[in-house]
Amino acid sequence: MNNEQFEKARPTEQSFGRGIEELKNIRLTGEEKTRILERVFSTPIESPYMKRTPVFAFVYSLILIISISGITYASDFSLPGDTLYPIKVSVVEPFLDVVNSSAEDKIVWETEKVERRIVEAEKLADIDELDDDRAKELERKIEQSSRAFVKAVEEANSGRSEIRKEEFRKKFETRGDDNRSKVEKLRRTAIEAIDKEGRENLHQENRR
Amino acid sequence: MSIDDDKKRFTEIYNRESDSLFRFCLVRVSDRERALDITQEAFTRLWSSILSEKKVDNPRALLFVVARNLIIDWYRRTKSVSLESLSEEGEREFDAPDPRANLDIEMNADIKRVLLILNDLEPQYREVIYFRYVEDLPPQEIAEILKLNANTVSVRITRGIEALRKLMGIKKMNNEQ
Numbered sequence: 001m002n003n004e005q006f007e008k009a010r011p012t013e014q015s016f017g018r019g020i021e022e023l024k025n026i027r028l029t030g031e032e033k034t035r036i037l038e039r040v041f042s043t044p045i046e047s048p049y050m051k052r053t054p055v056f057a058f059v060y061s062l063i064l065i066i067s068i069s070g071i072t073y074a075s076d077f078s079l080p081g082d083t084l085y086p087i088k089v090s091v092v093e094p095f096l097d098v099v100n101s102s103a104e105d106k107i108v109w110e111t112e113k114v115e116r117r118i119v120e121a122e123k124l125a126d127i128d129e130l131d132d133d134r135a136k137e138l139e140r141k142i143e144q145s146s147r148a149f150v151k152a153v154e155e156a157n158s159g160r161s162e163i164r165k166e167e168f169r170k171k172f173e174t175r176g177d178d179n180r181s182k183v184e185k186l187r188r189t190a191i192e193a194i195d196k197e198g199r200e201n202l203h204q205e206n207r208r
Numbered sequence: 209m210s211i212d213d214d215k216k217r218f219t220e221i222y223n224r225e226s227d228s229l230f231r232f233c234l235v236r237v238s239d240r241e242r243a244l245d246i247t248q249e250a251f252t253r254l255w256s257s258i259l260s261e262k263k264v265d266n267p268r269a270l271l272f273v274v275a276r277n278l279i280i281d282w283y284r285r286t287k288s289v290s291l292e293s294l295s296e297e298g299e300r301e302f303d304a305p306d307p308r309a310n311l312d313i314e315m316n317a318d319i320k321r322v323l324l325i326l327n328d329l330e331p332q333y334r335e336v337i338y339f340r341y342v343e344d345l346p347p348q349e350i351a352e353i354l355k356l357n358a359n360t361v362s363v364r365i366t367r368g369i370e371a372l373r374k375l376m377g378i379k380k381m382n383n384e385q
Contacts, residue, residue: 013378019322023342026234026319027227028247036248037222041215043252 079120080134089141106152113145214258221267222251228343229271235323235338236279246282250274269352272339276353328375333368340365 028036072092075084093113100109117138124130229250233243250271257264264270326334339350347365351358 013376015318016322016325016372016376019318019320020341022316022319023231023235023322026231028230028244032230032244033226036226036244036251037219039248040218040222040251040255043255 079123079129080137081129103152103156107149107156110145110149110152114142114149117142117145211259218255218258221254225268225271226251229275232272232338232343233275233279235342237282242282246275246278249278266349266352269349272353273355325372325375329368329371333364333371336361336364337368337372 071084071087075088075092078084078088096109100106121130121135121138124134226247230243230247233246234240237243237246253274254264254267254271257270326338329337335354336350339345339353340347345353347361348358350356351361354361356364
């Protein structure tokens with residue numbers, strides 16, 4: 001019987017039943033069974049946790065970086081009395097103190113800190129919130145930065161000529177005096193504003 | 209659960225299911241080595257699922273689903289399958305093996321005739337009849353493997369038997385399924 005004849009030969013119900021039963025007897029040999037099992041167990045399977053860890057680490061790091069950057073950025077605009085101000089002066093700026101470790105960097109950084117305090121004082125004065133305590137606190141911080149600035153200048157010039165050293169000191173002192181006078185002026189303005197308000201209130205009460 | 213417990217559980221499943229899964233693959237691909245590869249791959253995926261603590265409610269269904277998909281992918285890679293036949297039905301219908309290729313498998317005449325006549329059935333009946341009468345799976349489990357409704361499977365079994373009878377030239381008898 002050739003293939004064509006074989007294909008045309010219809011199975012009887014009995015031969016079909018027999019065929020099904022014989023089909024059920026198709027099995028793996030013992031050797032094949034053992035070999036597959038061994039191969040399955042020896043296949044390196046990547047742990048799903050290891051697979052996910054870098055993804056989680058990346059996502060968490062990204063969230064952390066964005067959060068820190070956001071807070072740092074927002075704190076940059078904060079003023080004394082704001083929630084984020086302590087982060088600005090107690091976390092961000094001390095960190096930058098460490099980053100700017102060389103004498104030259106310190107000079108630039110301490111100058112910037114003084115300027116920051118002055119800007120803060122000006123902004124507070126603009127919104128009538130520069131009270132005596134805040135002004136004193138800003139003044140104290142300016143003094144601190146000024147001392148750090150002088151120290152940095154001395155460090156930077158320790159190996160240089162006396163003329164150069166004097167030049168730095170004069171430059172700082174001029175700038176420091178200028179800053180101090182600005183703060184003093186702002187404080188006077190604030191006090192005057194408070195006094196004026198007090199007088200107006202007293203005048204109104206007297207009229208009543 | 210320790211790795212030894214997992215291995216023990218997996219070995220039990222392997223001993224219970226490996227022959228039927230291999231048979232399913234061999235009948236479909238008509239190539240013993242290929243069938244062994246697909247069987248191994250299906251069990252590797254089950255082992256991977258167990259290790260990753262994924263919930264495997266029905267390992268047999270998972271094995272057949274994986275093997276079925278691997279066979280379909282293998283057919284797509286190796287045989288020319290018309291796009292029309294693939295898009296005809298929403299579900300992933302089983303691709304028919306070459307009946308002549310089946311003849312090359314070391315099988316006796318009765319098995320070959322069964323495979324030939326199964327091959328003449330419409331694809332939607334071929335698989336349900338195979339699972340029901342060769343692997344003795346209940347309609348519910350066939351439904352899980354083929355991602356069908358159990359009622360649909362029951363209907364297909366009934367219609368598949370009718371089609372088989374017609375192909376074999378057997379007259380329909382009353383009260384038969």
